[in-house]
Amino acid sequence: MPDNATAQVIINIPTRKIDKPFSYVIPAHLSAITIGWRVLVPFGNRRVEGFVVGLEIESTQGLKPILEALDNYPWFDNNMLATAKWLSEYYLCSLAEAMRLFIPGQSGIKIQKSYQTPAELDWEHAAILLSKKPAEYRTILTYIYEHGPVTLNNLTKLSSQINPIIKFFLQHKLIITANSINKRGQAASLTVINLAVSREVAADTEKALPKNNTAQRRLLQALLHTQELTTVELRRLAIAPNTVKKMADQGLVTVRNVPVFRNSYAGLNRQAANLSLTAEQLQVLQELIPAIRNERYSSFLLHGVTGSGKTQVYIQAVAEARRLNKQAIVLVPEIALTSQIIARFQAAFDNDIVVIHSKLSVGERYDAWRRLQTGQAGIVIGARSALFAPVNQLGLIIIDEEHEFTYKQEEAPRYHAREVALARAKFAAATVILGSATPSIETYFQALQGRHKLLSMKKRVDDAPMPSVTVVDMRQELAQGRRSVISLPLQDMLTETLAKKEQAIILLNRRGYSTFVLCRECGHVLTCRHCDISLVYHAPSKILRCHYCQEKQAVPDVCPECGSRYIKYFGTGTQKVEEALKGLFPLAKIIRMDQDTTSRKMAHAKILSAFAAGSYDILLGTQMVAKGHDISNVTAVGIISADTALNLPDFRAAEKTFALLTQAAGRAGRGSKTGRVVMQTYNPEHYAIIAGAEHNYSKFYQNEIGFRQQLCYPPYTSLIKITVQSDNELTVHRQASQLAAELTQKLSIADTAIIGPFPASVNKIKDIFRVNILIKTQNLAAITKEIYSMNIVSRNNVIVDIDPVNVL
Numbered sequence: 150m151p152d153n154a155t156a157q158v159i160i161n162i163p164t165r166k167i168d169k170p171f172s173y174v175i176p177a178h179l180s181a182i183t184i185g186w187r188v189l190v191p192f193g194n195r196r197v198e199g200f201v202v203g204l205e206i207e208s209t210q211g212l213k214p215i216l217e218a219l220d221n222y223p224w225f226d227n228n229m230l231a232t233a234k235w236l237s238e239y240y241l242c243s244l245a246e247a248m249r250l251f252i253p254g255q256s257g258i259k260i261q262k263s264y265q266t267p268a269e270l271d272w273e274h275a276a277i278l279l280s281k282k283p284a285e286y287r288t289i290l291t292y293i294y295e296h297g298p299v300t301l302n303n304l305t306k307l308s309s310q311i312n313p314i315i316k317f318f319l320q321h322k323l324i325i326t327a328n329s330i331n332k333r334g335q336a337a338s339l340t341v342i343n344l345a346v347s348r349e350v351a352a353d354t355e356k357a358l359p360k361n362n363t364a365q366r367r368l369l370q371a372l373l374h375t376q377e378l379t380t381v382e383l384r385r386l387a388i389a390p391n392t393v394k395k396m397a398d399q400g401l402v403t404v405r406n407v408p409v410f411r412n413s414y415a416g417l418n419r420q421a422a423n424l425s426l427t428a429e430q431l432q433v434l435q436e437l438i439p440a441i442r443n444e445r446y447s448s449f450l451l452h453g454v455t456g457s458g459k460t461q462v463y464i465q466a467v468a469e470a471r472r473l474n475k476q477a478i479v480l481v482p483e484i485a486l487t488s489q490i491i492a493r494f495q496a497a498f499d500n501d502i503v504v505i506h507s508k509l510s511v512g513e514r515y516d517a518w519r520r521l522q523t524g525q526a527g528i529v530i531g532a533r534s535a536l537f538a539p540v541n542q543l544g545l546i547i548i549d550e551e552h553e554f555t556y557k558q559e560e561a562p563r564y565h566a567r568e569v570a571l572a573r574a575k576f577a578a579a580t581v582i583l584g585s586a587t588p589s590i591e592t593y594f595q596a597l598q599g600r601h602k603l604l605s606m607k608k609r610v611d612d613a614p615m616p617s618v619t620v621v622d623m624r625q626e627l628a629q630g631r632r633s634v635i636s637l638p639l640q641d642m643l644t645e646t647l648a649k650k651e652q653a654i655i656l657l658n659r660r661g662y663s664t665f666v667l668c669r670e671c672g673h674v675l676t677c678r679h680c681d682i683s684l685v686y687h688a689p690s691k692i693l694r695c696h697y698c699q700e701k702q703a704v705p706d707v708c709p710e711c712g713s714r715y716i717k718y719f720g721t722g723t724q725k726v727e728e729a730l731k732g733l734f735p736l737a738k739i740i741r742m743d744q745d746t747t748s749r750k751m752a753h754a755k756i757l758s759a760f761a762a763g764s765y766d767i768l769l770g771t772q773m774v775a776k777g778h779d780i781s782n783v784t785a786v787g788i789i790s791a792d793t794a795l796n797l798p799d800f801r802a803a804e805k806t807f808a809l810l811t812q813a814a815g816r817a818g819r820g821s822k823t824g825r826v827v828m829q830t831y832n833p834e835h836y837a838i839i840a841g842a843e844h845n846y847s848k849f850y851q852n853e854i855g856f857r858q859q860l861c862y863p864p865y866t867s868l869i870k871i872t873v874q875s876d877n878e879l880t881v882h883r884q885a886s887q888l889a890a891e892l893t894q895k896l897s898i899a900d901t902a903i904i905g906p907f908p909a910s911v912n913k914i915k916d917i918f919r920v921n922i923l924i925k926t927q928n929l930a931a932i933t934k935e936i937y938s939m940n941i942v943s944r945n946n947v948i949v950d951i952d953p954v955n956v957l
């Protein structure tokens with residue numbers, strides 16, 4: 150057998166085990182296929198989607214051919230391919246897992262069994278066979294002929310007795326089975342049909358048609374009449390797609406698909422963007438613009454205080470990229486909380502933007518990505534998944550609020566968008582801007598080391614002052630006999646704010662949200678039976694709920710442990726704070742934003758815009774009230790429990806607390822009126838609280854980085870978290886100990902420590918026990934290579950998380 154062109158194909162099925170490409174023959178009619186194409190290939194007894202990652206000339210003996218190309222262009226360009234390879238190597242996932250991040254909806258196809266009539270069907274013979282059968286048989290066969298391939302599902306609608314009919318047809322070879330691929334998420338398109346021959350030829354053909362060929366006749370007549378037909382009109386004329394296809398095959402008509410693009414963000418409010426830039430904005434742009442023009446890899450950390458006008462810098466940077474005909478990716482932490490930044494971008498760039506969010510259907514996502522791929526749009530805004538958009542002219546990636554932990558994906562592949570963005574920008578020779586008022590310790594450290602160029606904006610727009618912060622020591626409040634969750638200074642600030650018709654935001658740190666139930670006799674805390682975590686009391690429904698598995702439970706009358714009746718609710722939930730506020734300010738309009746009120750689609754955005762429009766006086770909620778909003782009438786921010794997160798056994802506890810306090814305080818006084826902040830805490834002497842109250846990032850950084858160095862935490866080391874899981878508690882501990890021993894033996898690499906195994910902080914979730922092993926290393930590349938060769942990743946009960954955000 151001669152050597153021939155073959156393609157190396159990565160099979161898109163979600164398994165950690167197959168991680169090598171398979172060779173397939175490229176048939177002559179698909180010779181256009183090159184690296185980066187999506188194809189349909191036989192795999193075992195299935196037909197699956199695959200990605201071409203290599204081409205070769207080799208013996209085709211025993212190789213199967215590619216069945217179809219799924220697009221008529223390569224989906225992956227070089228930098229997308231290189232990024233996927235990098236991601237799979239860095240995060241130890243399969244190449245298929247990494248590549249499917251770039252595909253709308255994980256897999257581009259769905260395969261369905263369906264039926265069609267064979268091309269050589271002898272209708273006279275069929276008529277004889279069917280003559281003794283009910284009329285239904287004829288109708289259904291004709292339907293299959295005209296509409297085929299059709300699925301069983303479709304045929305069930307035609308007859309209640311479809312199975313024996315299909316069986317009969319199959320037996321007598323009146324129909325054959327076919328697997329129709331349903332290419333998911335195709336761009337909505339309009340099929341347009343025109344004559345491919347002159348009107349005379351068409352008229353003659355029509356006359357020469359056999360009498361019973363009414364469908365073709367109708368089509369020709371319609372085309373002679375109107376020149377052009379669309380799918381809608383075809384349906385009205387009862388002309389099946391098959392008819393059109395046959396006539397196209399005979400060269401009588403042409404069929405074109407004209408894409409119709411959907412834009413689900415079209416209705417969003419526009420905001421004017423005709424601002425003259427501040428001195429600091431100009432200064433920062435003087436560094437950014439040449440870098441973007443340079444078209445070489447470069448990365449920047451834009452450290453600008455809250456309200457310094459970072460969004461406007463992003464817009465100008467993107468505008469520069471667009472002038473150069475380069476495309477831009479803009480990442481935001483959470484799309485629901487960032488409608489303001491989207492509105493500002495839309496005001497500046499209009500239809501040049503596509504917005505990617507999790508509520509998009511696969512079809513909408515596909516359209517959005519096609520608009521970028523074809524250059525019809527130049528900018529994509531979205532949460533971390535927008536990073537995988539198929540932009541072939543990538544010039545700029547912006548990560549707003551780069552410190553946010555939502556940039557880390559907590560399911561496989563466990564990538565961090567910041568790292569992937571830097572990698573993709575390197576492959577694409579693009580510029581990266583990481584922006585934040587509270588940069589992550591890692592990023593700031595890297596900037597000081599020269600890995601990113603550090604740009605700062607120290608002042609708010611128009612020289613507006615930073616808000617003044619009062620730290621309230623809650624121990625003192627208690628000593629003075631005040632037991633309310635609202636301290637006197639907070640109450641005073643709110644009274645004055647409401648009197649001036651200004652607005653306030655009250656933040657309740659998340660841990661404080663959990664209202665747990667405790668027995669005062671024996672100290673027993675009610676926990677979920679499936680997850681090792683306290684149940685949360687919900688006041689309106691008077692039930693207990695587990696926030697991990699959502700199981701509900703009534704509050705018992707007596708303690709299940711000791712039988713005592715002294716069961717009490719503890720902790721400060723948003724509902725409890727709401728009640729306290731209502732008691733103090735009965736006339737104030739209060740709106741609550743937490744997991745309970747925002748589970749519905751776009752609920753965040755609705756609550757925020759109602760608050761921004763002045764329909765409410767006080768916005769009360771968990772972390773989400775602290776993020777990114779820019780509402781000029783908000784002059785007061787109250788933080789109920791500034792320190793709850795500090796007590797978590799997490800080495801990032803101080804960093805998270807500082808960022809939250811600074812971001813929350815940063816919501817106050819962004820307009821012409823000066824803002825005020827009250828922070829309530831039991832730890833007023835903690836450096837995170839002190840620096841947070843002073844808006845002093847560098848003070849915080851200096852303290853924190855010393856602590857990180859002392860305890861060998863990132864950025865001085867890299868971490869790998871290995872989690873072993875089992876539904877059996879003994880097994881999980883035994884397996885984890887074995888694995889830890891195995892690791893200790895194999896990983897005798899310098900500057901590496903293995904910690905654990907230790908039970909995860911939530912030791913059981915949904916009846917699965919979890920035990921962690923933490924590896925601290927200064928040789929991440931060497932260690933991941935070793936872990937890869939130990940084949941740990943493909944074990945089903947083990948999760949490997951590189952650079953984990955959550956180490957508990």
Ligand SMILES: Nc1ncnc2c1ncn2[C@@H]1O[C@H](COP(=O)(O)OP(=O)(O)OP(=O)(O)O)[C@@H](O)[C@H]1O
Pocket residue numbers: 424425426427430453454455456457458459460461585586610777778779815819
């Ligand atoms: N050059 C300018 N002239 C006047 N107003 C401006 C200018 N630049 C930005 N602004 C306004 O200043 C406000 C704050 O800007 P922006 O929301 O971009 O701040 P930010 O730096 O992103 O803050 P945060 O980190 O708190 O989100 C916005 O209302 C914005 O419209």
Ligand SMILES: [Zn+2]
Pocket residue numbers: 677678679680695696697698699700915
């Ligand atoms: Zn549970």
